[in-house]
Amino acid sequence: MTVQELAQAFTQLLKDGKFDEAGRAFWSDDIVSMEPMAGDMAVLKGRATVEGKGAWWYANHEIHSVKVEGPYVHGQQFVVRFSMDVTPKGGARMAMDEVGLYTVKGDRIVEERFFFGSGG
Amino acid sequence: MTVQELAQAFTQLLKDGKFDEAGRAFWSDDIVSMEPMAGDMAVLKGRATVEGKGAWWYANHEIHSVKVEGPYVHGQQFVVRFSMDVTPKGGARMAMDEVGLYTVKGDRIVEERFFFGSGG
Numbered sequence: 001m002t003v004q005e006l007a008q009a010f011t012q013l014l015k016d017g018k019f020d021e022a023g024r025a026f027w028s029d030d031i032v033s034m035e036p037m038a039g040d041m042a043v044l045k046g047r048a049t050v051e052g053k054g055a056w057w058y059a060n061h062e063i064h065s066v067k068v069e070g071p072y073v074h075g076q077q078f079v080v081r082f083s084m085d086v087t088p089k090g091g092a093r094m095a096m097d098e099v100g101l102y103t104v105k106g107d108r109i110v111e112e113r114f115f116f117g118s119g120g
Numbered sequence: 121m122t123v124q125e126l127a128q129a130f131t132q133l134l135k136d137g138k139f140d141e142a143g144r145a146f147w148s149d150d151i152v153s154m155e156p157m158a159g160d161m162a163v164l165k166g167r168a169t170v171e172g173k174g175a176w177w178y179a180n181h182e183i184h185s186v187k188v189e190g191p192y193v194h195g196q197q198f199v200v201r202f203s204m205d206v207t208p209k210g211g212a213r214m215a216m217d218e219v220g221l222y223t224v225k226g227d228r229i230v231e232e233r234f235f236f237g238s239g240g
Contacts, residue, residue, distance in 0.1 A: 036193060036195065074235040074236070077235070098192060099201075099219070113194055115197070116194070
């Protein structure tokens with residue numbers, strides 16, 4: 001599978017709203033997930049831990065809509081853009097605009113690194 | 121200057137159509153520019169060489185419109201998305217959708233890496 005093919009298949013699952021399935025199918029067991037923030041969730045390692053973050057996120061955010069664009073491919077990496085309309089538990093409804101930079105090795109995603117936008 | 125501030129200032133120049141000025145203001149003299157393709161222009165090093173690529177590109181493409189979105193920041197890196205409506209010299213008018221991943225070191229952009237989208 002080429003990086004382009006993996007990126008297309010992974011992104012199609014995201015576009016179909018199958019976020020859990022995308023991770024199960026393409027994350028390495030040693031996946032590293034990096035958020036642009038300080039604190040406990042800045043860098044998480046390993047499939048179980050990263051799946052835990054996903055479960056926490058879905059439990060604590062009501063998702064009204066998600067628009068997924070991409071993938072954008074270069075060598076062993078690709079980028080996906082997410083535009084979300086969400087309400088954090090106990091918070092105000094907000095627009096989130098971010099991109100994920102994914103690194104591929106041996107038909108698996110070994111790193112995901114998220115970048116936050118400020119609109120635009 | 122924080123990476124967020126540099127990214128905002130650089131991206132604002134791009135949004136204003138000041139592509140040359142953005143490079144002059146923020147590229148390192150040792151800037152490395154990487155395109156997702158094989159061939160002579162895949163990896164270019166140094167300000168003069170990368171400026172040459174820009175000059176070649178502008179001379180060989182008629183730009184009808186450019187939409188610039190971002191920046192999206194994580195640590196020392198940021199992402200900018202470009203949606204362009206262009207006509208390559210002697211070719212057919214086309215939509216280009218790509219993102220640039222920029223790496224910052226010491227108040228300068230030391231690497232730019234472009235990712236091509238396939239629509240989306």
